[in-house]
Amino acid sequence: MADAARHNLALFGAAGSGKGTQAKFLRRELGVEHIATGEMLRHERSQGTELGQTVAAYLDAGKLVPDEVIVAMIRHRLGDPQADAGFVLDGFPRTVAQARALQQMLASLERPLDVAVVLDVPTEQLISRLALRARLEERGDDTPDVIAERLRIYRDQTEPVLEYLAQSVPVVRLDGAQPVEEVSQALLQAIA
């Protein structure tokens, strides 16, 4: 039933877990707005905007951009009419402070989060996927040292976000090590 479908979702998972791939699938399949903070930041940097210059050093080091910067950047996207059919957050929130700000923004927009979905992938597999991506794409943050830092930050700062969100929304964990199409099907079931 369309009314019961949960289309305001946040996708979690460490770097290389397939969040971007699955978010793009949901955008095609459901027409939801795909809000990817990492992509937005890389775009700002490639355009050389003031924001892009501010965040470049964080991106290169694999460190989190300050919460205020991210929250300000994302605010208008959440209220975008294009998000009427729902939205999928990819890479946000990454800290408990961001999650609190998100809940407040969504409450005032009357667009509460329906579900958080986590793509679980073993660390060794993440590292080999990211090494492959480093060869295919020009991403300066897919080097071994920076990958290790991003995985550490995910564990220390982003895993606690799931405990926080679990107080108010269902948190569904999926096996992200399955083939892409199987993850997509499991995801559709999780939000149906």
Ligand code: AMP
């Ligand atoms: P991603 O493409 O999601 O892996 O993000 C790439 C990089 O962008 C991260 O390593 C951070 O430097 C930055 N970034 C993306 N999303 C956030 C966020 N929600 N909070 C802080 N930094 C972020």
